[in-house]
Each structure stands twice: as structure tokens, then as C-alpha cells.
Amino acid sequence: MNQPEQWDTSTEMKAFEAELGHALAATDPPQGFADRVLARAASQERPAARVFAMPIRSRWAIGAIAALLLMGVATTEELHLRQERAKAAQAERQFQAAVAITSATLQDVREQLQQIEIPHGR
Numbered sequence: 001m002n003q004p005e006q007w008d009t010s011t012e013m014k015a016f017e018a019e020l021g022h023a024l025a026a027t028d029p030p031q032g033f034a035d036r037v038l039a040r041a042a043s044q045e046r047p048a049a050r051v052f053a054m055p056i057r058s059r060w061a062i063g064a065i066a067a068l069l070l071m072g073v074a075t076t077e078e079l080h081l082r083q084e085r086a087k088a089a090q091a092e093r094q095f096q097a098a099v100a101i102t103s104a105t106l107q108d109v110r111e112q113l114q115q116i117e118i119p120h121g122r
Helices: 003-023 033-042 056-115
Strands: none
Touching: none
């Protein structure tokens, strides 16, 4: 049955918990720790704030990169608009060709109807 596997897991868990409890056991602070903390808190010195300052060259480079990215986006958008206009122009040409073919076909049918003398409406 599965009893030995459960027993091993339980034994392993107990060993792990014992090791964890030992590692997290309370310990006394080093000698003079409290005095050092109180002295530092009472002193007027404050650690200097760490402010991230970029060198001027880096600012210029970042500005140039941002400008290039903006130009890339604008160029891509312009290319997309040109492609859409070309597609629209092609669709317009196809439509005009279809209208011309339909008109010519209708004219041929009218002429054939006239030849066999069947009246048609306009």
C-alpha cells in the first residue's frame, strides 16, 4: 500500500520543520548593538539621498534615440497610409473596369434584342 511513502514524507517533513525551526531560532544581538543603533538615530547626520543624475551626454543620446524612434513611427504611419491609398486606387480602377464591362455587355444584349425585334425598356 501507500503507507510507507506517506510515512517517509511525514518523516521528511518533520526533519525539515526541525531544521527550519533551528535556523529561525531567536539569537541575541552582538554586544553594543542597541547602543550603536541609538547613537546613530540621535546623530544629526543623515545619509545622503541617492539621486540618479544622468550625464549631459547621456541626456543628448536619449533625446536623439527618442527622436529617431518618433521619426520611425511617423515614417511607418506614412508608409501605411500610402499603401491604403494605393489599395483604394486599385479598387477604384477595378470598379470602373467592372462598370465598363457590364455596360458593354448590356449594350451587346440590347443590340441582340433589337436584331430579333424584341422591345426593351430603357
